[in-house]
Amino acid sequence: MLEHLTVVTHPLVQHKLTLMRDKNASTAEFRKLLREVSQLLAYEVTRGLEMTTKRIETPMQPMDAPVLAGKKLALISILRAGNGLLDGVLELIPSARVGFVGLYRDEETLEPVQYYFKVPESLDDRLVIAVDPMLATGNSSVAAIDLLKKAGATNIRFLCLLASPEGVATMKAAHPDVPIVTASVDERLNDKGYIVPGLGDAGDRMFGTK
Numbered sequence: 457m458l459e460h461l462t463v464v465t466h467p468l469v470q471h472k473l474t475l476m477r478d479k480n481a482s483t484a485e486f487r488k489l490l491r492e493v494s495q496l497l498a499y500e501v502t503r504g505l506e507m508t509t510k511r512i513e514t515p516m517q518p519m520d521a522p523v524l525a526g527k528k529l530a531l532i533s534i535l536r537a538g539n540g541l542l543d544g545v546l547e548l549i550p551s552a553r554v555g556f557v558g559l560y561r562d563e564e565t566l567e568p569v570q571y572y573f574k575v576p577e578s579l580d581d582r583l584v585i586a587v588d589p590m591l592a593t594g595n596s597s598v599a600a601i602d603l604l605k606k607a608g609a610t611n612i613r614f615l616c617l618l619a620s621p622e623g624v625a626t627m628k629a630a631h632p633d634v635p636i637v638t639a640s641v642d643e644r645l646n647d648k649g650y651i652v653p654g655l656g657d658a659g660d661r662m663f664g665t666k
């Protein structure tokens with residue numbers, strides 16, 4: 457069982473995160489690092505998954521070997537920056553089902569506005585992992601989880617690269633049943649809702665936009 461908040465302090469994660477934070481990292485470097493870190497974080501966020509056994513034969517003898525149990529899990533990317541985390545996690549769990557929640561942040565109110573929602577069927581039978589690199593105000597993450605619960609999901613985990621203390625508190629208040637896995641909880645949010653020290657706009661940095 458995961459705690460409400462898991463900060464992955466593994467040296468490789470922290471080293472790669474530092475390289476990503478550096479404003480001089482190129483788009484290609486940022487993307488590559490995000491893919492690598494997302495796989496290390498995926499290892500943590502999938503901890504404790506239900507297992508069963510399958511009869512196989514090794515070259516030596518038959519054995520009942522452990523395999524994942526139950527329906528394929530669902531990865532939900534919170535657009536657009538979620539796609540940067542999604543790609544790496546999918547490489548590790550290629551049979552996962554994939555959904556998308558499109559939310560943009562109104563720059564004045566910082567409130568989330570929904571523009572797209574497409575998720576796999578039978579969410580109630582699956583472990584659902586929602587991914588978004590930045591848990592900033594927490595407003596869009598809470599809204600995305602609200603939508604996933606409305607669509608039937610009951611077993612949800614949230615994976616992000618960076619979180620703010622404010623975002624963690626907002627998520628905990630709204631969705632105490634959703635464990636968060638992240639590489640860092642940074643100092644604070646600034647008055648524009650950006651995480652500091654953070655890494656800037658994750659979407660812009662991974663897609664090379666401004």
Ligand code: URA
Pocket residue numbers: 537590592649650651652654655656657658659
């Ligand atoms: N979204 C980002 O991409 N960066 C932040 O710091 C906050 C929200």
